Amino acid sequence: xxxxxxxxxxxxxxxxxxxxxxxxxxxxxxxxxxxxxxxxxxxxxxxxxxxxxxxxxxxxxxxxxxxxxxxxxxxxxxxxxx
Numbered sequence: 001x002x003x004x005x006x007x008x009x010x011x012x013x014x015x016x017x018x019x020x021x022x023x024x025x026x027x028x029x030x031x032x033x034x035x036x037x038x039x040x041x042x043x044x045x046x047x048x049x050x051x052x053x054x055x056x057x058x059x060x061x062x063x064x065x066x067x068x069x070x071x072x073x074x075x076x077x078x079x080x081x082x
Contacts, residue, residue: 008064009050009074015042022053043067050074 010028017032024030031049035041043063051058056078066072 004077005079007076007079009076011046011050011072011074013042013046013070013072015070020045020049022049037068046072046074050076054079 012028012030014030014032015035015037017034020033022029022031031046033042033045033049035045037043046063047058047061051061054061054076056076060077062075062077064073064075
């Protein structure tokens with residue numbers, strides 16, 4: 001039996017923040033990054049932060065919608081179900 005699963009996460013990204021963090025709010029998950037949305041820097045930081053948050057390798061995190069938007073749909077592979 002394979003316990004590995006995939007999860008899709010709706011995410012609102014705030015760039016240029018003074019402090020990088022991930023917060024759960026009433027309207028969903030918000031990610032704050034100090035990076036600017038230039039040459040994919042903010043998207044790279046989103047992948048890094050999500051991989052650390054869920055404790056999975058960066059290769060298991062993919063932005064599947066919203067590469068040029070603040071609203072993103074993220075696919076996280078390799079989460080272990082209990």
